[in-house]
Amino acid sequence: MGLFSKKSGKWIKKEHLFSRDEYECSCCHAVFRSPSKTCPKCKASMRGSSTDPRWVDTLEMLDAIFDD
Secondary structure (H helix, E strand, O other): OOOOOOOEEEEEEEEOOOOOOEEEEOOOOOEEOOOOOEOOOOOOEEEEEEEEEOHHHHHHHHHHHHOO
8 A cells, every 4th residue: 555545435325214324434334424525433535325225124124023
């Protein structure tokens, strides 16, 4: 790694059904409530995002419980 090389990553948006969305850094996997240009923990420069819809898992669990 060079002296001036910088880490870059992306935000992984975790969508929830009954709670606030979370944003996970793809480099250090720290979780935050809102995205920013750099990760507050590892200082990686963020270059985009992706979505992980966790609410789908919640709906599947509720369907299994209520037998729908």
